[in-house]
Amino acid sequence: MIKRYWLLIVALLLYCFQASADKIILASDYWCPINCEPNSNQEGFMIDIARRVFTEQGHQIEYQLMPWNRTLSMVRSGKIHGAVGPYIDDCPDFIFPKNELAMIGFSVYVKKDSSWLYNNISSLEEIRLGVAANYAYGQELDLYIEKHKTDRKRLQINYGNLPVESNIRMLLSDRVDAVVATQLVFLHIVNKLNVSNQLKSAGTINKPKKAYIAFSPALQSSDEYAKILSDGVAELRKSGELTEILSKYGLTDWKK
Numbered sequence: 001m002i003k004r005y006w007l008l009i010v011a012l013l014l015y016c017f018q019a020s021a022d023k024i025i026l027a028s029d030y031w032c033p034i035n036c037e038p039n040s041n042q043e044g045f046m047i048d049i050a051r052r053v054f055t056e057q058g059h060q061i062e063y064q065l066m067p068w069n070r071t072l073s074m075v076r077s078g079k080i081h082g083a084v085g086p087y088i089d090d091c092p093d094f095i096f097p098k099n100e101l102a103m104i105g106f107s108v109y110v111k112k113d114s115s116w117l118y119n120n121i122s123s124l125e126e127i128r129l130g131v132a133a134n135y136a137y138g139q140e141l142d143l144y145i146e147k148h149k150t151d152r153k154r155l156q157i158n159y160g161n162l163p164v165e166s167n168i169r170m171l172l173s174d175r176v177d178a179v180v181a182t183q184l185v186f187l188h189i190v191n192k193l194n195v196s197n198q199l200k201s202a203g204t205i206n207k208p209k210k211a212y213i214a215f216s217p218a219l220q221s222s223d224e225y226a227k228i229l230s231d232g233v234a235e236l237r238k239s240g241e242l243t244e245i246l247s248k249y250g251l252t253d254w255k256k
Helices: 003-022 044-056 068-077 123-125 137-149 162-173 183-193 223-237 241-247
Strands: 023-028 058-066 082-084 102-111 127-131 155-158 178-181 201-212 212-214
Touching: 023 044, 023 068, 044 058, 044 082, 044 223, 068 082, 102 162, 102 183, 123 137, 127 162, 137 155, 155 162, 155 212, 162 178, 162 183, 162 201, 178 183, 212 223, 223 241
Parallel strands: 023 058, 023 082, 127 155, 127 178
Antiparallel strands: 082 212, 102 178, 102 201
16 A cells, blocks of 8 residues: 555656656757757757756757747747847847856958958948848947848848858858858858868957847746756856866857
């Protein structure tokens, strides 16, 4: 009788655990090493952090690649749980953790033989610029993109899952004169394409800012998930596991 009682208790505990173990769906466009190919050996350091943190809390992470504008729309409506890599400026209505998962800035890149340099926003009027759709690049550049979004002589807006890589390929084929990218992603892509000796930086658009995994404003679970992730990042840093995750991508802790 006692044995049956304990078996019942164990079964109830397992049921409660399974009921509380959520599948959390995260998405973004390809922004490696921040987020890379799903279900690969290196899914990106933000995905690795999320998996480590949420698995320890009994949750499951499902990570998908999709265009950034679709990611924001799906998260905003609550069809999926979170977006990987945004600034607060990208989606200020989303639920953000207290602790960021990276510091990310943007620079302008050109071909090696280009003499053009980025001095200020007005200097962009001299070139054809490649950008990714719906990225928050900072107030000045965002206003410039809005102003020229239909002007193909000055601006090429790239959609899809691989907007940065597509823009770099357009730069290499002289379909644009410069592209905007964060250094981490730019270096990863040019090394993958084996073209690092063909391109160079032409200046910095903005200094690194806090980037996050942000959660849906339409889901009640988002406050809890944001807190779990924020607390988890702090614990990973304290234990040294964050350094271990970042080292897989040749990176170091941005706070050290």
